[in-house]
Amino acid sequence: PGPAEPIPTYVEPASAAAAMPEADEPPLPDEERARSAAASAAATVPSEAGPGAVLHVRFAGSAAPDALVRAMEGVREVLRARPGPTRVVVHVPQGGGRPPLPMELRTGVAYDAELRAEVARRLGPSLVDLSLA
Numbered sequence: 636p637g638p639a640e641p642i643p644t645y646v647e648p649a650s651a652a653a654a655m656p657e658a659d660e661p662p663l664p665d666e667e668r669a670r671s672a673a674a675s676a677a678a679t680v681p682s683e684a685g686p687g688a689v690l691h692v693r694f695a696g697s698a699a700p701d702a703l704v705r706a707m708e709g710v711r712e713v714l715r716a717r718p719g720p721t722r723v724v725v726h727v728p729q730g731g732g733r734p735p736l737p738m739e740l741r742t743g744v745a746y747d748a749e750l751r752a753e754v755a756r757r758l759g760p761s762l763v764d765l766s767l768a
Contacts, residue, residue, distance in 0.1 A: 690746055693726045693735065693764045703728065706762045713753050719745025721767075 662668075694706055707725075714723060721743050726735035744750065746767065754763055 688746070688767050689722045689724055690744060691724050691726060691766045691768055693766070694728055695762050695764075696728050696735075698762055702762065706758050709757045710754060710763055713750065713757065714740070714744045715742075717745045717750060719743050721746040 694703055723740040723744050724737050726737050728735050751765055
C-alpha cells in the first residue's frame with residue numbers, strides 16, 4: 636500500500652468554514668487581476684479642491700464650432716450655479732493650430748465630485764475636461 640494519509644493537527648469547525656465562503660472562490664484570472672491592479676494604481680480624481688487650487692476647464696479642440704459654443708455656455712451655467720472659493724481658468728480654443736488662450740474667471744466655483752458629474756451629464760464626458768492644479 637501507499638503512504639498513510641496525513642492526520643491534521645487541527646480540524647476546522649464547520650461553522651468557521653460557513654463564515655468564510657470567499658475561501659471557496661476561485662482566484663481571479665490573470666487578465667482580471669492585471670486590470671484590477673491597474674485600476675487601483677491609477678490616479679484618482681480629487682473630490683474636493685484644496686486651498687489655493689485652480690480648476691482648469693479645457694474644451695475638445697476637435698469639436699465643431701456650434702458644439703463648442705454650446706459647451707462653453709453649458710459650463711458657464713454650471714459654474715454660475717455653484718459659486719465658491721476655487722479659482723477657475725477657462726482655456727479658450729483659438730483654432731488654426733494655436734494653443735488655447737487661458738482666461739481666469741472673476742468668480743470662483745464650489746468644486747466637488749458633483750460638479751464634475753454635472754458637467755459630464757450636461758455636455759458628455761469627451762467635450763470638456765476639468766482638472767485641478
